Each structure stands twice: as C-alpha cells, then as structure tokens.
Amino acid sequence: xxxxxxxxxxxxxxxxxxxxxxxxxxxxxxxxxxxxxxxxxxxxxxxxxxxxxxxxxxxxxxxxxxxxxxxxxxxxxxxxxxxxxxxxxxxxxxxxxxxxxxxxxxxxxxxxxxxxxxxxxxxxxxxxxxxxxxxxxxxxxxxxxxxxxxxxxxxxxxxxxxxxxxxxx
Numbered sequence: 021x022x023x024x025x026x027x028x029x030x031x032x033x034x035x036x037x038x039x040x041x042x043x044x045x046x047x048x049x050x051x052x053x054x055x056x057x058x059x060x061x062x063x064x065x066x067x068x069x070x071x072x073x074x075x076x077x078x079x080x081x082x083x084x085x086x087x088x089x090x091x092x093x094x095x096x097x098x099x100x101x102x103x104x105x106x107x108x109x110x111x112x113x114x115x116x117x118x119x120x121x122x123x124x125x126x127x128x129x130x131x132x133x134x135x136x137x138x139x140x141x142x143x144x145x146x147x148x149x150x151x152x153x154x155x156x157x158x159x160x161x162x163x164x165x166x167x168x169x170x171x172x173x174x175x176x177x178x179x180x181x182x183x184x185x186x187x188x189x
Contacts, residue, residue: 021059024052025175028064028081030071031162034137036064036082037121040105043084043158046095046121047138050149060086062153065176066165078173079165084155093126095152108136121152 026049033039035048045053045062052062063083066076090098099106099122108120123136124146133143168176 021061022056023061023063023175024056025063025065026052027067027077027176029067031064031066031081032119032137033116033162034119034121036062036084036158036160037106037119038082038158038160038162039116039119040103041156042103043082043155043160044095044106044121044152045084046092046152047123047142047146047149050145053149053151053153056086056089056151056153058086058089062086063175065168073163076165078168078176080159080161080168081165082158082160082162084153084158086153087156088154090152090154091150092124092131092147092152095154096122096124096126096131108134110135 035045037044037046049062056062061083064081066073066079066081068075068077070076099120103122105117106120106122108123109117112118119137121136123134123138124131125134131147133140138146
C-alpha cells in the first residue's frame, strides 16, 4: 500500500470528482494516475491561499482508497454504460453533471475531448496519465476540509507535484 498526497490549489469538483456514489480521479495528476495501484490511497490537501477560504494548508479536502483502476478508454466505456452523469454536459443546470470528469471520447481511433473543465491545452497532460482511479471507499470534505492531525502532517505535499515515497506506512 502506498499513500499519494498532493495539494489541491482549487477544488471545483472535477478532480477529484466525488459524485454519483464513487470518487474518481481521471484528469489532472497524471503521474499519480499512471503509477497508483488498487489498494493505494490518494489524499488531497488544501492550499495556502484559496480564494474566499484563506489558508487551507494542512487540511484534508478528500481521501480515497483506490478500489478500481481503468484505462481512460475503459473509463469512457464504463461511464457510457454505468455512470453517464460523469460525462460532462456543459449546458446542464446541475453543476455535478457540468463537472463530469469523463471528458475523453474513445469511440474513434483518436480520443476526442468533450466540452468540459479542460481544453486542448490539457489534452496531452491528461492522456499521459493513462488511467482513471476509482473509489467506492472515500471521504470528501470539499469546501469544508478537516484538520490533518499534527502527527500526519509530514505526508502533506505543498506546491506542485505529489509525495509518495517519503511517507511511512
């Protein structure tokens, strides 16, 4: 089991996407999505300067135990068949549907980006992660993050990137 931690500069509900009974990490954090395995944990902590919220460092925005891992093509099929609300509809009134993270359509030879929270500037980075991380065992606190106990603060990664190898079991 490995623990991946990273700082979420701004949580809009797209990455991670905690809606419809599962938490998914399908866009952003390509290095984590490429290397994490089923049974590993991913934790997102707050940033030092969050507009409208102030200093959220050392606070947990979410934590998920990876219970499934799919390639992005498999995730697209999974969403079409079982979680269509994870496919973004930019015109929908429900923000959870607008923020869907299944933003790549793999029904053709080359993946096509659906309208969503990312644009063509994110294409290569998103696809380099190769996988979607899925969890039905997660905690999501969103804009009401909880304090991380002091003894666990060494797991926090501030700034870009992530921390994994420096975390003790």
